Amino acid sequence: MQNKFQYLFFLVLFLTQVHISFGQKVKATTGPVFDAVGAVFTVNDLDFVPDASQELKAIFDIDNKQVDASIPNRVISSMHRYYNMHVRAGIPEEQIHLALVLHGGAVKDALSSAVYKEKYNVDNPNIELIKSLSAIGVDVFLCGQSMTSNGYNKADLLPEVKVGLSAMSVLTVYQMNTYALIKF
Template identity: 90%
Template sequence: MQNSFQRFFFIVLFLTQAHITYSQKIKPTTGPVFDSVGAVFTVNDLDFVPDAFQELKAIFDIDNKQADASIPNRVISSMHRYYNMHVRAGIPKDQIHLALVLHGGAVKDALASAVYKEKYNVDNPNVDLIKSLSAIGVDVFLCGQSMTSGGYNKADLLPEVKVGLSAMSVLTVYQMNNYALIKF
């Protein structure tokens, strides 16, 4: 009886330790570009990593509306992941060129804090995301058609946000300049 109990105890102990070890290994971490956002997983034994000498150029097409106005737009924060992931994989930061265009339901994400708070009764949770991207050279655009349709003007926006004629115009020109389109 005691042998059975000991075996059971050791199996449970082994499985518990294995679970703890596995759980510890799969936690994403931030950095090296952004330390407070953009957590990514370390992946071993990769079969594909972009060439460190090739420029990575992408424009993110963001039109999704976050239902809860107090939660940041996850697609904007995915751009922080893009930087952290690729720089961690050996791509020099200066070889990464990103842009984003907000339109449709994402117009609210570009609003200045005072305008956002007046409309949604909370601070704009995207302010730091947009500021940090702009600070490293990401072009942040808002569709002028969506902005005007929503009843806003340029004075209602964060200072980092540029207004384009339309999201379609911005996307067309960037893709003509060899930026890959990323659409979630």
């Protein structure tokens, strides 16, 4: 009888461990470039990883509008993930060159704190995202056509934001300079 209980105990223990190991969700973590944002998953047994000797050059085309003005634009924060993920995979940080162009519904993400707060009654939740990207050399552009059509001017923007003739112009030139287009 004792052997049956021992057997059942170990069977239950084994099945519990199997359930725990298969049922656990893996947690994304931040770093090594950005510690406050840009959480990524560690992935084992990869079939493709970029060559660490190549330069990665990409421009993010960001035009989506976050409906809730108090929530950061998730596409901007994707750039933080891009850095963290690739540096973890062995790509030297100095070989990653990114740019972004905001237009359309994303014009508001480039607004200064004062202008944003006046319009949306909350602080611009994208300020730290844009500042941290700019601090590591990411070129941040706003479409001049979208800016003007929305009634803004350069004085209404965060200091890190540069104004381009248009998003189309910025995207064309960067792609001609071998930057891959990333569009969500």
